[in-house]
Amino acid sequence: MPRPRYYIPQSYSQHILRILGERGVDLGVLGILPILKANGHASDADAVDFDEYKPFFSAIEALVDDPCLGLQIGAEVPLTAHRFLGYAIASSATLGDALNVAIKYLPILYNVLDLEFLRGSTEVSIRIHSVAELGDASNLLIDMTLSAITSLVHSFRTEHSAKLVNLTRPEPEYSQIYRDNLQCKVCFGAKHNEIFFDENILHQPSGTGDEASFQLALEQCELELELVQAQQSVGLEVTTLLKKHPEQKTSLEEIARKLKISPRTLRRRLHEENTNFQLLRKKAGTELACEYLSSTNWSVSSIAQRLGYENASSFGKAFKSWTGQTPRQYRDANPNLKN
Numbered sequence: 001m002p003r004p005r006y007y008i009p010q011s012y013s014q015h016i017l018r019i020l021g022e023r024g025v026d027l028g029v030l031g032i033l034p035i036l037k038a039n040g041h042a043s044d045a046d047a048v049d050f051d052e053y054k055p056f057f058s059a060i061e062a063l064v065d066d067p068c069l070g071l072q073i074g075a076e077v078p079l080t081a082h083r084f085l086g087y088a089i090a091s092s093a094t095l096g097d098a099l100n101v102a103i104k105y106l107p108i109l110y111n112v113l114d115l116e117f118l119r120g121s122t123e124v125s126i127r128i129h130s131v132a133e134l135g136d137a138s139n140l141l142i143d144m145t146l147s148a149i150t151s152l153v154h155s156f157r158t159e160h161s162a163k164l165v166n167l168t169r170p171e172p173e174y175s176q177i178y179r180d181n182l183q184c185k186v187c188f189g190a191k192h193n194e195i196f197f198d199e200n201i202l203h204q205p206s207g208t209g210d211e212a213s214f215q216l217a218l219e220q221c222e223l224e225l226e227l228v229q230a231q232q233s234v235g236l237e238v239t240t241l242l243k244k245h246p247e248q249k250t251s252l253e254e255i256a257r258k259l260k261i262s263p264r265t266l267r268r269r270l271h272e273e274n275t276n277f278q279l280l281r282k283k284a285g286t287e288l289a290c291e292y293l294s295s296t297n298w299s300v301s302s303i304a305q306r307l308g309y310e311n312a313s314s315f316g317k318a319f320k321s322w323t324g325q326t327p328r329q330y331r332d333a334n335p336n337l338k339n
Helices: 011-022 028-032 050-064 069-076 079-090 095-104 135-155 175-182 199-203 211-231 234-244 252-259 263-272 277-295 300-306 312-323 327-333
Strands: 007-009 047-049 113-119 123-130 164-167 185-188 193-198
Touching: 007 011, 007 050, 011 050, 011 069, 011 079, 028 050, 047 050, 050 069, 050 135, 069 135, 069 175, 079 095, 079 211, 095 113, 095 135, 095 199, 095 211, 113 135, 113 234, 123 135, 123 199, 123 234, 135 175, 135 193, 135 277, 164 175, 175 185, 193 199, 234 252, 234 263, 234 277, 252 263, 263 277, 277 300, 277 312, 277 327, 300 312, 300 327, 312 327
Parallel strands: 164 185
Antiparallel strands: 007 047, 113 123, 123 193, 164 193
16 A cells, blocks of 8 residues: 555554553543554554544643643654664664664654754754644644654763754743753744754764664665655655755755756656646645744744745735735634644
């Protein structure tokens, strides 16, 4: 069966339920969700359509009523939940190797988020990009990811914690909980969701490093990634790249170069998928604009700049042509900000 366009492993729901059950949460009311009914009939490798996961995430957030639930879940999901990728991470020689492997092979698990590893001379950062329309699940998924990254760093027995975490969402009343959980400075209303570390932690050795196990796990990860890429549409790959740096207005030729194909081949493959580059650029811009308007308190001018428009007026005209609403009308009709 081909993978859905946006997917998450079905097994993640079981790990989340186990964690909540250990906290004494009454999970009986969740049994009506389709994703839970199907769990007994699917293998851990099954990829579930992200749209089927959204009601699950909404239900557990409402049931637990803990604004930092994602931070706790991300810290407690074991590496084994990530299958061969988890084994590759655990057997890596250094923390840098583990982070590189985790980011490269993340698509074998899920593709609703994309992680970008940025390296400087004295610090490194991991930037989290939304690929799918996350909706109300945005905070939970980003928090889970941040917490999983910090837990991975701590598993390498380093005394260093993150230096800084940036979050695009507005600062909530309970913001100190984030600083306590992530053990670092946390800034809200930022341009990106990202986490920063000192560069020297990349050289931190693993206490469980094993070259033979690492190579075996890596070979399996590579096979699974090739299978995912064979099933994934080129249109989705283009959309993912466009969403990473929307302000740059990346050209078709630049995208083709990143995909290691010719512009002519890219146009042909998009045509075979009944789409084209301009339609994908419009779709990516629309989805990002809707996400920013509903999940941040950025001004319309800031969003326009983030999307590469000269001013708020030109962005507003484009947005209305896409959605039939002005940015303000859309924001007022989609009050998803959570404080």
